[in-house]
Amino acid sequence: MIGRAYRGVLHAGAVVAALLLGALALLVTGDVVARNLGLGTLPWIIEVSEYSLPLATFLVAPWLLSRSEHVRLDTLIRALPPATGRALERFADGVGLLICAVFVVYGAKAIASSAQQGSMVIKAIVFPEWWLYAPVPVCFALLAIEFVRRMLGRGPLAGAGPHA
Template sequence: MERDKKRGVERLLDLLGVGAGAVFGLIALATTYDVLLRSATGDTLAGLAELVEYTLFASTFLAAPWLLRHNGHVQVDFAVGALPERPRRLVRRIADGIGLLVCLVLLVYSVQVTWTAWRDGSIVLKTLVFPEWWLFAVVVVSMALLVLEFARRLWIGQVEPSGARDF
């Protein structure tokens, strides 16, 4: 049962990571099409800039737990990497603890903001119109998954970064 939960979370993170990559590719294609359309006809795709803005926001937040799982986040660890093994592991565990606490604070705050936007019926009113809480819910999901990932790293110990990786 525990193993199935672990696989389920890993699959969810993989889905979010692959989904974010696909969204970034679609954004590039849509933006290219829009530029060509504007150059050829003077027209543009209504709402595309907003859609790109919101999908970049969502994809970035939702890919963050996947990046953390795979040590794909930006690291400047020349000083930490130069430490002997025990102090290096301690520093990384402290960093994971700080990450956990920060994500917990952001999770609580984002839940409050999402709830308030839902309760008040706030909407985003631009070219695209939708409930504002949809945007904030992305942060809630991301922070919850980051909390789980930081807790996992603290529980089992962080896997050592293995240098630059291609995804």
């Protein structure tokens, strides 16, 4: 039950990321067409694109890692004996886990600090600054879970590298 719900959360993140990117493509295209037709521009579109691109990246990253479809350089791992390659992959997963833990902690601190100070983003769109930071600890926590799963060899596609 937990596994199914967890996979649903990862899939939802990927779907939202895809929808964000699709909407962004339509908005930017519409803005360019409107500008070229002399109809003016919508100033908030650039701002929305600035916030949407990193958000989409954060949302899709755990799903990609769970499917072993993330960007990876495995030239060295492929050149090593299988047991050594597996050990190196597990070590890299451990480093990834530690990095994610740091981002979870500092992301949560950034949210708390921004919310406590009542900081606002004041541009074409006005909103609380902590909204920008909110995806960081959540998505890095999901990435941390995936790194643990990979280290333990769990999940249907965990450890799907060349030495799995």
